[in-house]
Amino acid sequence: MTAMISVEGLERSFGDHDVLRGVDLRVDRGSIHALLGSNGAGKTTLVRILATLLPADGGSATVAGHDVAAAADDVRRSISLTGQYAAVDEVLTGRENLVLVARLRRLPDPRGLAAALLARFSLTDAGDRAVSTYSGGMRRRLDIAMSLVGDPPVIFLDEPTTGLDPQARIEVWDAVRELAARGTTVLLTTQYLEEAEQLADRIAVLHRGRIIAEGTLGELKALMPPTEVRMVEHQPSLEEVFLALVGTPTPDTEEKDS
Amino acid sequence: MSTLFVDNTTALLGRSLRHVTRSVDTVITTTIMPIAMLLLFVYVFGGAIDLGSGAGVGSYVDYLLPGILLITIGSGVAYTAFRLFLDVKGGIVERFRSMPVARTAVLWAHVLTSLVANAISLAMVVAVALLMGFRSSAGPLAWLGVVGILAMFTLALTWVAVIAGLLASTPDGASAFSYPIIFLPFVSSAFVPTDSMPGPVASFAEHQPVTAIVDAIRALLEGGTVGGDLGVALAWCVGILVVAYAVATRLFRRTAA
Numbered sequence: 001m002t003a004m005i006s007v008e009g010l011e012r013s014f015g016d017h018d019v020l021r022g023v024d025l026r027v028d029r030g031s032i033h034a035l036l037g038s039n040g041a042g043k044t045t046l047v048r049i050l051a052t053l054l055p056a057d058g059g060s061a062t063v064a065g066h067d068v069a070a071a072a073d074d075v076r077r078s079i080s081l082t083g084q085y086a087a088v089d090e091v092l093t094g095r096e097n098l099v100l101v102a103r104l105r106r107l108p109d110p111r112g113l114a115a116a117l118l119a120r121f122s123l124t125d126a127g128d129r130a131v132s133t134y135s136g137g138m139r140r141r142l143d144i145a146m147s148l149v150g151d152p153p154v155i156f157l158d159e160p161t162t163g164l165d166p167q168a169r170i171e172v173w174d175a176v177r178e179l180a181a182r183g184t185t186v187l188l189t190t191q192y193l194e195e196a197e198q199l200a201d202r203i204a205v206l207h208r209g210r211i212i213a214e215g216t217l218g219e220l221k222a223l224m225p226p227t228e229v230r231m232v233e234h235q236p237s238l239e240e241v242f243l244a245l246v247g248t249p250t251p252d253t254e255e256k257d258s
Numbered sequence: 259m260s261t262l263f264v265d266n267t268t269a270l271l272g273r274s275l276r277h278v279t280r281s282v283d284t285v286i287t288t289t290i291m292p293i294a295m296l297l298l299f300v301y302v303f304g305g306a307i308d309l310g311s312g313a314g315v316g317s318y319v320d321y322l323l324p325g326i327l328l329i330t331i332g333s334g335v336a337y338t339a340f341r342l343f344l345d346v347k348g349g350i351v352e353r354f355r356s357m358p359v360a361r362t363a364v365l366w367a368h369v370l371t372s373l374v375a376n377a378i379s380l381a382m383v384v385a386v387a388l389l390m391g392f393r394s395s396a397g398p399l400a401w402l403g404v405v406g407i408l409a410m411f412t413l414a415l416t417w418v419a420v421i422a423g424l425l426a427s428t429p430d431g432a433s434a435f436s437y438p439i440i441f442l443p444f445v446s447s448a449f450v451p452t453d454s455m456p457g458p459v460a461s462f463a464e465h466q467p468v469t470a471i472v473d474a475i476r477a478l479l480e481g482g483t484v485g486g487d488l489g490v491a492l493a494w495c496v497g498i499l500v501v502a503y504a505v506a507t508r509l510f511r512r513t514a515a
């Protein structure tokens with residue numbers, strides 16, 4: 001397996017706040033990797049560094065074989081970012097948003113691509129309406145569809161289902177599974193343990209600036225000794241593993257909203 | 259200029275022009291204030307304003323129009339700052355930055371859109387002035403000169419607006435930078451001749467860009483000789499443009515907004 005994302009000793013601070021203190025991570029081609037962490041753990045910071053939006057203070061990272069600092073343009077040609085907050089143009093229609101991205105990526109037949117993506121994300125009927133009339137779920141689906149224009153080999157999804165109702169969440173999950181089935185490498189961040197359980201081939205837990213645990217769901221569960229007092233059939237849920245790793249409840253959990 | 263830059267700017271220009279055509283009311287709104295000023299000064303204050311000796315030829319609307327046009331541009335570019343602010347805060351700029359898109363294409367698209375939107379506003383203000391009796395004896399070449407100065411001034415102020423849009427933390431903050439720009443014409447030769455002002459005010463008025471630009475446009479519209487004003491006017495525009503462009507693009511590359 002080749003690593004599509006490879007991160008070594010990555011550091012980043014804001015002022016005297018050390019957000020990332022030596023992150024190591026490796027994501028294999030065609031896999032779905034979930035990055036799990038509480039509010040303020042630094043998930044978005046890590047994703048923004050990998051998406052060439054933010055320079056790191058130390059360490060190194062490569063995406064699709066290109067160094068994020070030295071070969072940012074090559075990285076940008078290989079990735080797509082769906083940020084934590086839907087970045088769509090509210091004035092344009094869904095179709096126009098997709099055509100715009102296709103034109104910016106200088107792909108042939110932008111209108112054909114847009115039509116195909118609208119159909120794939122069940123947005124055909126709403127395709128010619130201004131995005132300002134869309135529901136949160138539709139907006140998020142459009143946001144993800146915009147990231148798929150041009151089939152980049154690596155996709156970052158920063159909390160793709162936060163704020164979505166269960167139905168919309170399942171739709172996004174299906175879309176992510178379909179991506180991986182086509183061979184796209186997906187790094188997604190989430191605070192929802194269920195989401196990581198449902199989607200991810202491997203899960204990394206980011207806490208206090210480091211990856212404190214990494215592995216398949218089974219491997220993470222094996223970190224917890226089964227408790228004897230419980231019923232024989234009881235398996236620890238990822239939630240229990242997460243809370244045991246992170247310690248309940250995290251006192252330095254930080255709220256931020258920007 | 260790379261074809262990547264041209265392609266990207268064209269695509270993004272199409273996007274921002276749609277923003278303008280889908281909210282034509284914003285373009286109209288930006289012309290309400292300058293048109294109101296034109297009406298107020300010509301019909302209410304105009305009779306009391308003494309343009310000094312040598313004036314009297316032509317009407318006050320002829321005298322006033324150049325300054326009103328600059329005010330129109332000042333309020334028009336505030337809209338660019340506002341739109342850019344929304345793009346940055348809304349995350350769409352970040353999306354473009356994570357794509358293989360030429361770095362300053364987003365900014366250029368906003369700037370070119372501003373030129374188009376301001377051209378429409380200016381045409382509306384001139385139309386109202388014509389209804390109010392504005393007449394010019396300027397030939398085609400002089401008109402070309404007027405359009406050129408207005409375009410340069412718009413370009414320069416729009417790059418200032420880009421800085422405001424990038425730095426602002428609230429939508430109101432994004433457009434607030436235009437207040438001084440709208441105010442500057444009052445302390446210039448736009449409304450009354452500078453020699454009617456008290457000493458220090460007059461010397462400020464005579465050395466600030468609006469006076470030179472207003473005088474140059476007025477001379478061109480009157481069909482007279484333009485003289486040194488044109489050079490000073492263009493120098494101001496180019497100077498502001500170069501500095502604002504350098505600051506804006508540097509800011510844009512640096513802010514990981």
Ligand SMILES: Nc1ncnc2c1ncn2[C@@H]1O[C@H](COP(=O)(O)OP(=O)(O)OP(=O)(O)O)[C@@H](O)[C@H]1O
Nearest residue numbers: 014019037038039040041042043044045046254256
């Ligand atoms: N541009 C910035 N300037 C200053 N501090 C920042 C900046 N960006 C992030 N931070 C801080 O870094 C920390 C990590 O933020 P980050 O957004 O990466 O967390 P997160 O794991 O994505 O959290 P959430 O789950 O809330 O999205 C937070 O304490 C945040 O306040």
Ligand SMILES: [Mg+2]
Nearest residue numbers: 043044045084
């Ligand atoms: Mg985040």
